[in-house]
Amino acid sequence: MLEVVTRDRLMDAAAELLLGACCVGCGAPGRGLCRGCGQVLQREPVHSVRGLSVPVVVAAHYRGVVRSLVLSAKERNGLALVIVLAGRLALAVAALVGAVEPPQxxxxxxxxxxxxxLAHRGLDFTGSLATRAARQLRAQGLQVGVVRALRQRRRPADQSGLGVAERYSNLHHAYRSRGRPRTGSVIVVDDVITTGATVSEALRALALSGHDVVGAAAVAWTPRRGSGRR
Ligand SMILES: [Zn+2]
Known part of the structure; x- marks a missing residue:
């Protein structure tokens, strides 16, 4: 355990160096995320999103500081930012668990x-968010693990620029589920939910292999604006 903690701290320090000398949220001088942007993030509402076949909880609107944070975390491979965003994902999962009370x-x-x-970034962004959110939730006493039960069957086209219907058809049967269902409950997690097409396809694939999915959670959600959902 000591080794893991030490390595994490070293990686955090390295990540902060990579992040440069300005806030990723507003560009103000400083490293990582300034206090003001941190407070903006804290004030983002944890709320449920309707329209999918399972309960969905998100921890922010995908805009402003949150959007900058997510983009920076992805593009700069910034571990310190991943940890911050994983905290929001953990909040969303905890709220979902409080509402649904699924078996652990x-x-x-x-x-x-x-x-x-993945090859380009060198980081499984959503997987990394899930791993760190699970760690935070275990510290709160929940029994939580991460299972990479989904794989891409084929490569969907880039979702940006596609309309809602196009996004659903682009992702049709894009995933397959591997592994057997485990005792307990499954929660699908993502970084940003837009149309819900991605989560819907994940639910289809997991249900096909017998997984008991009780809900989905994400860091942020894009309120519907025309066709701009994922
Ligand atoms: Zn800032």
Missing amino acids: PLWLVPIPSNPAT
């Missing part, structure tokens, strides 16, 4: 990264 243990199933994106 809970298994967080991250939406799989595109293999090409």
Whole structure:
């Protein structure tokens, strides 16, 4: 355990160096996230999103500081930012668990990264969020693990620029589930939910293999604006 903690701290320090000398939320001088942007993040509402076949809870609107944070965490491979965002994901999962009261243990199933994106970034962003959120939730006494039960069957086209219907058809049967269902409950987790097409496809694939999915949780949600949902 000591080794893990030490390594994490070293990686945090390295990540902060990589993040440069300005706040990723507002550009003010400083490292990582300034106090003001941190407070903006804290004030973001944890709330449920309707319209999918399972309960969905998100921990922010995908806009402003939150959007900058997510983009920076992805693009700069910033571990310190991943930890901050994982805290929001943990809040969303905890709220979902409070509402649904599913049987434990809970298994967080991250939406799989595109293999090409994974190779480019060197970071399984959603998987990393899930792992760190699970760690935070275990510290709160919940029995939580992460299972990478989803794989891409084929590579969907880039979702940006697609309309709602196009996004659903683009993701149709894009995932397959591997592994057997485990005792307990499954929660699908993602970084940002837009149309819900991604989560819906994940639910389909997991249900097909007999997983008991009790809900989905994400760091942030994009309120519907025309076709701009994922
Ligand atoms: Zn700031």
